[in-house]
Amino acid sequence: MTVTVIIPTLLGSLTNKQQPIVIEGVKVSEVIERMEQLYPGIRAKLIFDGSAYRFITIHVNDNDIRLRDGLATPLQDGDIVTILPAMAGN
Amino acid sequence: MLTIHAKLVEAMITQALNDHPVEACGIIAGLAGSNWPLRLIPMRNAAQSDNFFRFDPQQQLQVWKEMSARCEEPVVIYHSHTSSQAYPRRSDVELATEPQAHYVIIPTQHLYQAEIRSFRIADQMVIEERVRIVQHYQPELELQMVA
Numbered sequence: 001m002t003v004t005v006i007i008p009t010l011l012g013s014l015t016n017k018q019q020p021i022v023i024e025g026v027k028v029s030e031v032i033e034r035m036e037q038l039y040p041g042i043r044a045k046l047i048f049d050g051s052a053y054r055f056i057t058i059h060v061n062d063n064d065i066r067l068r069d070g071l072a073t074p075l076q077d078g079d080i081v082t083i084l085p086a087m088a089g090n
Numbered sequence: 091m092l093t094i095h096a097k098l099v100e101a102m103i104t105q106a107l108n109d110h111p112v113e114a115c116g117i118i119a120g121l122a123g124s125n126w127p128l129r130l131i132p133m134r135n136a137a138q139s140d141n142f143f144r145f146d147p148q149q150q151l152q153v154w155k156e157m158s159a160r161c162e163e164p165v166v167i168y169h170s171h172t173s174s175q176a177y178p179r180r181s182d183v184e185l186a187t188e189p190q191a192h193y194v195i196i197p198t199q200h201l202y203q204a205e206i207r208s209f210r211i212a213d214q215m216v217i218e219e220r221v222r223i224v225q226h227y228q229p230e231l232e233l234q235m236v237a
Contacts, residue, residue, distance in 0.1 A: 001215065008156075008187065009187075009188065009190075010187045010188075010189075055185055057147045057150070057151075060131075062148075064147055064148065079196060080212040082151060082155075083184075084147070084149070084150060084151060085187040086145065087133070087150060087167060087187075088142070088144035088181065088185045089142070089143060089178070089179070089181045089182035089185050089186070090113075090141050090142045090143070090179045090180070090181040090182060
């Protein structure tokens, strides 16, 4: 499946400001693994201990993957994967 | 320095006082690279807490998509402090991800007189900046308050 990944500004330094990224993958975790091959270090910014960081939100189209199958969420051709850092604080 | 229209400051303070004791939050978008805050968008605080805020993720996605389509960025990211002074606390610093943005804090505790303060936060460092409140922008800049 070919999907488009939109990444946050903050990770632009890892991807040479490439935006968006068009990549292959049948599930979200596979897309992140492929991005890691292209842009080493990006996985560690997104995933810890098998899940996305609490303050990173990953959407497939309009759906938060936490409300679906997490990183195992399947992808269809043409899906848009949006990675957003949470806007949060105290 | 943050230069900001008085009507935007008034809208942020009104929202913060209305939401008190829950922390209020939102952004003011502007054309990417312009440094002019124009379009105020109050965000839902998914945490509904008096000492934490988190933009509702679904609303954030929609707002970020809209900004991208309009070539905008968050020029101001604001939230209220309901029982402390207007200075970034630890999580404000740790979770700041927009180094180009002005992080504005609005205190709603009467002791602090609702005086807003603005900061740049990058690489875990906080730098306070001057806030210049103006009554007019250049005529071609149009303010917008999103309900």
